[in-house]
Amino acid sequence: MTNEDRDPLLQSLFAEAEQELDGSALTAQVMARTRSFRLTLLAGGAFALVLLLATARLVFGVPLFDFAVLISEVLATPLVNLGEGWLALLLLPVNTIASLLVIMFKALRVFQKKVAGASFSSY
Amino acid sequence: MHQAQDYYPECPEAFLASLARSGDRRAFEELVRRRQSSMRNLMRRFCGDHALADDLAQQVFLKVWLNIRGLRRPSAFSAWLRRLAVSVWLQQVRRQDALRGANELSGSEAARREASTSVGMDLDRALATLPESERLSVVLSYHEGLTHGEIAELTGTPLGTVKSHVRNGAQRLRQALSAYSEEPEVKRG
Numbered sequence: 388m389t390n391e392d393r394d395p396l397l398q399s400l401f402a403e404a405e406q407e408l409d410g411s412a413l414t415a416q417v418m419a420r421t422r423s424f425r426l427t428l429l430a431g432g433a434f435a436l437v438l439l440l441a442t443a444r445l446v447f448g449v450p451l452f453d454f455a456v457l458i459s460e461v462l463a464t465p466l467v468n469l470g471e472g473w474l475a476l477l478l479l480p481v482n483t484i485a486s487l488l489v490i491m492f493k494a495l496r497v498f499q500k501k502v503a504g505a506s507f508s509s510y
Numbered sequence: 511m512h513q514a515q516d517y518y519p520e521c522p523e524a525f526l527a528s529l530a531r532s533g534d535r536r537a538f539e540e541l542v543r544r545r546q547s548s549m550r551n552l553m554r555r556f557c558g559d560h561a562l563a564d565d566l567a568q569q570v571f572l573k574v575w576l577n578i579r580g581l582r583r584p585s586a587f588s589a590w591l592r593r594l595a596v597s598v599w600l601q602q603v604r605r606q607d608a609l610r611g612a613n614e615l616s617g618s619e620a621a622r623r624e625a626s627t628s629v630g631m632d633l634d635r636a637l638a639t640l641p642e643s644e645r646l647s648v649v650l651s652y653h654e655g656l657t658h659g660e661i662a663e664l665t666g667t668p669l670g671t672v673k674s675h676v677r678n679g680a681q682r683l684r685q686a687l688s689a690y691s692e693e694p695e696v697k698r699g
């Protein structure tokens with residue numbers, strides 16, 4: 388690097404003005420600021436998450452709840468109208484769309500196992 | 511039993527920068543301890559206000575901590591630190607706080623300066639009379655020892671402008687500090 392025609396007097400003054408400063412206080416302050424910054428960042432992140440969840444609940448909460456109610460009502464709909472007698476109460480666990488779906492699912496699983504078993508046994 | 515951190519004061523700066531980059535706070539602390547004095551001196555030359563200079567130096571180190579993961583070559587830590595320092599100073603200038611701080615000193619700071627006869631204070635006072643852009647170039651040239659090309663690259667200023675800033679700024683400084691060339695032993699004593 389060249390001296391780029393620097394003024395010798397100014398160079399010496401700049402060199403003389405350079406002080407060796409005690410850094411314990413400043414270093415401690417910097418470290419404290421990095422710590423507090425990290426805490427602020429964490430607190431900010433937590434706050435943002437809470438805000439996000441609250442907003443999501445406000446925006447989607449009611450529609451989701453309504454949807455859940457609708458689904459449960461549909462699933463609980465009786466397949467055959469048996470009135471309100473003892474027979475209706477007796478067959479209530481199987482006389483719903485939900486029970487029909489469960490039975491269909493079970494039958495499907497059994498059929499799948501049988502098909503799989505048959506296909507494996509052919510080898 | 512000694513811990514690895516006990517040897518940090520003897521470690522090369524690039525190694526410490528590398529450790530700090532991976533999140534080692536003790537390594538970062540050692541870097542701050544090593545660099546704080548030169549950083550505060552640089553900021554003092556920029557703004558002429560010791561309290562503001564210390565605050566700016568802290569801002570620089572905070573930026574270092576936040577951005578050090580982006581430092582690709584730990585061996586370039588020194589140049590990277592200088593770049594951050596200039597960036598913090600330019601932000602300060604844009605906020606106009608520095609201009610107010612340098613040109614309209616608070617009462618206590620002004621009184622302290624009047625009472626002071628040290629070279630540093632006289633130099634800062636003379637630097638405060640320079641236009642902002644000239645002061646930046648002069649300080650980077652004389653305090654940091656950068657070439658005109660390096661200053662141009664660092665500040666994003668055309669090379670010709672940097673040259674004229676350094677030349678004119680140095681001329682004005684020389685005039686403002688002419689007493690030192692006439693009676694150096696009296697002034698410095």
